[in-house]
């Protein structure tokens with residue numbers, strides 16, 4: 001991926017992600033956290049920090065550097081990026097332990113509510129000259145008994161061919177490569193879009209600094225994000241990846257699963273077509 005002078009800064013992406021998180025309805029958790037849980041979980045978390053300090057003999061300069069870095073994470077608005085990359089995958093796996101239906105994955109920081117509603121056979125909003133290999137994602141939404149779910153919604157969003165998300169990169173038009181697709185009477189859909197590029201954590205903010213200073217890499221494999229929902233069923237938040245893609249085996253966000261890898265086939269018309277069916281369990 002090449003970066004251009006139009007690339008958003010980490011601070012811009014971070015500020016937008018913080019704003020999106022604060023207004024999102026995907027995270028309604030008020031009232032679910034009791035004082036007992038706060039005490040139990042925070043005590044365990046601090047125990048882990050204290051144990052790390054002792055085990056690795058953390059020094060005062062290291063403690064001060066950590067403090068300075070944490071302040072920067074807050075000031076740059078990067079908490080959503082940092083948490084979604086390094087923590088959310090574990091919460092997702094715990095919450096999915098006893099769930100049936102299609103595999104989920106992390107939501108990440110870049111979902112936006114209110115995307116345009118589109119019919120079951122559709123093309124996602126894109127620029128007239130949108131770069132990237134044309135891609136078709138087709139399939140059916142069913143319940144765990146195999147019954148088709150008419151009118152199921154597929155809220156889909158993904159990065160462009162340079163790895164940027166609309167709403168978080170000022171040079172990408174609002175609503176680009178985002179839509180809520182309404183499946184047909186047989187739960188079927190056929191979405192035309194372009195193949196996204198791998199995503200790179202912004203390198204010019206504190207998360208990027210951490211990754212660089214630790215000698216890690218800042219990449220996520222190319223992916224489509226989806227929330228699939230139908231009234232009376234548990235919505236599935238997931239991501240779909242591409243077979244053979246870079247970083248599939250070393251996702252910085254640890255959010256890949258073998259069940260979530262598409263194998264798009266070249267079509268005579270030059271597009272690539274992938275099939276994927278979603279299975280929802282009753283709520």
Ligand code: DHB
Nearest residue numbers: 081082084085108109199
């Ligand atoms: C982040 C970005 C993503 O596109 C994603 O899917 C998960 C996490 C991030 O920058 O935190």
Ligand code: FE
Nearest residue numbers: 108110199225
């Ligand atoms: Fe993403």
